[in-house]
Amino acid sequence: MAIKLSGLGAQNPWWRGGHWEEEDVDLKDIDVLLNRKKIEIKKGEVYLFRGIRRAGKTVYIKSIIKELIGKIDGRKILYLSCDRYHRGETKNTIKEFIKRSHGEVVILDEITYLDDWHLILKELAETTDLTILATGSNPLKIKEKGERLPGRKIEGNEYFIGPLSFRDFLSNLINLNGKIKNPDIFNAVRKIKKFKSFQPTSPDINEEVPYFDEIDSLFYSYLLTGGFPSVINEYLKNGRIDERSYEMIVRMFLGALSKEGKNEEIGRELMERMLSLGTSRTDFHTIGSDIGVHHNTVKEYVELLENSRMIYLLPAWDLSRKRYAPRKQKKFIFQSSFLSSSLYVYLTGGKYEDALDFLDKNLESIIEQTASSHLIWAYEKPLIRERHSFAGFYYDKKECDFLLHENMKWHGFEVKYGKVEREKYPFPVFYLTKDTFSEDSYPVSLFLAGLEKSEKSI
Template sequence: MALRRKIEQDIRAYLSSDSNKMMIIDGARQVGKSFIIRQVGKELFPNYIEINMEADKLGDRIFAEAKTVKDFYLALSVVAGDRMKDRANTLVFIDEIQAYNHLLTLVKFLMSDRRFTFIASGSLLGVTLKKTQSIPIGSIIREHMYPLDFEEFLWANGVGEPLIQAMKESYENRRSLPESIHTKLMSLFRSYLLTGGMPDAVNTFLSTQNIVETRQIQTDIHELYGDDAAKYEQESARKLQIMRIYRMIPSNMENKKKRIVAKDIEGKQGKRMTDYLDEFEYLISSGVALEVKAISKPSYPLVQNSGKNLLKLYLNDVGLLTDVLYGTNIMPILKDIASINLGSVYESVVAQELRAHGHGLFYYDNKKLGEVDYLIDDQQHLSVVPIEVKSGKDYKVHSALDRFLSISEYNIHQAFVLSNERRIYQEQGITYLPIYDIIFL
């Protein structure tokens, strides 16, 4: 099934623009980058050429020495000489461009030559760019792609624009949806917690309704992410530390504080977060982990007030998390079981959604006042917006948020609590929203 993705509009606009920069779709593996580029590219260009540089590197290595424009075209002619026509009707898709560092340096010259239309994708582009001496900053349009967000998941489940528009009007006008609609949306939201947004997992679940098959795909992706470090990190000790940190994420999320604790990574006392900056950077830059930074004194813009200490890491996909935590036991997700706390799962899905919408991820941490789940920039008021996420029936209990709002110098104009509650209402400066309204923040 061809899943509808928001990024398609940007790809289509770029390929129709005659830009002198190369669009590179960046993102973790298995999020659907190649599929959507291929789908749009074949539709718009009669001569579509696709080269996977990872496959080339492991195979014939035709592009291994293509360090000039002339060399590149010669190598391209070996695999697609009959489709190399003119710029208007020939698209060259360079998949996994990061496999060869020299291709990133070559981008500027390929675009200046203007012989063909180009687009590229990269799975560990953030990691590779940091190691590339000549970064073609002025020659690329870098756009990040994430797993399906909840709105895209709604589309995949046949939810049409009339309902999404009704949801949006409900959110904007602070009017609650009818009980029947709310029940349906919560059912879909719980399904999303199971499947997450990896296209293969979503398609498998939709076509088979088989949780065992869906979980196998998620397990394979989780293992793939853990093993990828071996390809891009030469030092064996660092590979091991990257894999260790990555595998710690789900269990960390079950802890009260959910923070990475440096001494737990290798089981050694005296270790500091600064000892693992490169490992954190790999996991974040590769897109397999989402970082949530601590803010103790919130002010706009948040990015100026954060540090690397008290860091939280979340998996990039909620389906991977629920696979690790619950496996094929779907009851904790589908039913409200009092003994099961889904707090970490709800926080994870909100992190995923906020990041997909372009927000940086920050949380409030103050020894005296407590912790608030998320802060996002409030551009309208040059302030910040606190967000609290609740998975249970006690959604009105949020003492840290109350204390946060009581500090006048923070200049807070709006605050949100997201929960399973249907009703949308405002009380003491807080707007209570159903969890699925995260798609509009």
Template structure:
């Protein structure tokens, strides 16, 4: 029978093979967030990485661990998702074992994966942060519900990084295509840089809509497997986390997510959802908030100068990725060849931009996406079709006139063009190209 100390070592060696000079087998592909986090390794603050399930947090954590210049026994990884850990529930004992046998004269690195599964984790880490010298802590979590509760306990002691679903830029980079081009070069060098690869980019964009959110699916082509993976490993797991952490009804939350998926990239009303599900509207509002905090949906507000009006007005919601909609509603992959694809593309564009809004007037003039950065405002209308009419452009022109904006964008299927219309510069840009651009 193993002693307590021996059992701790066995559990840790299982998760830390480098202690026995074994190498980790990790993908070469690195997320864009990887380099950003490395810049903060030298600071004392705890680094927290949050995001939806299966977006690559564990791989990212291990890739960072592998790059650290430290003695092997000063690197400790603990997965709180591990069955053996859950059986013995000995996180504090394992941490203490690591700290006891590591080299205290040098920096020690502690990585805790799926930390939200540890009760009172924030209080525990606060003690280690405040009392241990030469200790750098990294944590990751799939649900921000409980992670958000750390803000008071760990105030000033933690830096949080969000790992999103794969962006289209990352997706393209994974398949080895170059895409560096700025807006200034766009209309001058488009044919030169993209003529031979345009169809390849378009094909990648369509596959991105179907499965491009999750790294483990990038080489998979089987439709049934992809939908089953997303439904069981992403959606159902995330909703189970929500129900466990909030104490709310898992079945109702799942049905609400299905309803929202069915109206992806459209306005929604809490009172309507309440009526359909026969659940109190305050509870529905709370559930929507939980789904957003768990990274399954994004909520956009009507663009207005009044914050109070934003809160009261109708809102728009986007599923975190079109593949989630496809899996939830069991759409065939051929859905990208139907009119539904317009909503999927709008969600993809919104999902690749940080903090978007939309614009809708009482007269029902509407612009799909509004981006505001400091004093800069940019209206974006998604028209994923081959031919763009004057009526398609009209809402963007009205927005630009109302808010004295000089530029607007129309997202198209194929068309690339720049026009001056009524004193406003309108850029027509294919969806796949827009998602590759920087400095718009």
């Protein structure tokens, strides 16, 4: 059986032994490898990692490979970047790997590039004892085919990978303390320590309070980078963000539209409208009228962007029915502050300094979106607890920014970056403030510093 050897050794530098990380195309140019939550990889099971592009899925997989090489022979680990192969080549390469190397672990990066990718996983799971790790960024293909994956071996082994949370960001900075070149960040980090985490509905920031000034200054740095690992590395090294990093995000947006045959001009106008809305509520009809397309077209594009994990669509809750009110207005939440900054740079032809100005002028809106995404990250799990089952907002004559439905109870969250003016709601509300701390008010930087992602979100 013939297989294509070209590029295979370069994809699997650990086959040669030694300091393979220095040859690895994904690791060799990274100044600092940022840590993420570790998971246990069990022999013979199937793992699926899905998430937004550029969030660090491939680098995370390489960190797993480093762990595995301490336990098994590296030559028994096969990594394939599936955007380089068609389905037949992939299957043949894996068969030869099993035959010649007595392979134990197969890693299929960006598996959704392959036609009928779910059938490959199903066949491998049912006919071999391989441990299989697969990543995917094409949300529609994962959604369409994911339910057909082999149940017993993948149950409980599906994960979201997204940008780092603020807590992850802080944890990495503390670990890197002596290696940080940016003097402002270094001076802030050296004064703080790690803090215990808490659930969003039972915040305890007492440990963090003495370090508020340092944590709050680092929160601004986090908002600049949006938690994207490559952007964090760049900012830590240079103290600014290159225009190419903004371009990277824009290409990701446009690429997601192009792959699904969507019109780039409609996508651009929709993104411009979403950016101008901030956290204001709206509906598909209004946006469609504004940009000159049918409301169903708007809905299709929004669903694509949400499935691509670039945005969250927050619907309004109907409290009496304990379900969403489909006819009421909705809000759009960018999953990362760097996404909105990148779109602003793209739409205005701006530069890094313009992104700083955009952040400063829209700080409260961006912080509200950041808080909302962190609250979702704290609860979401693939399939069994996705955004639609617990997250939304509330309005009648007044509006609550984020409304969480947990254990048959409602919990509201409002970002109040100016004066805290409390409203009466039919549920308790936590106020996330600039610097005010009281029984129901918490500085947003300290609150987010205490939030862990869920066990199925990395």
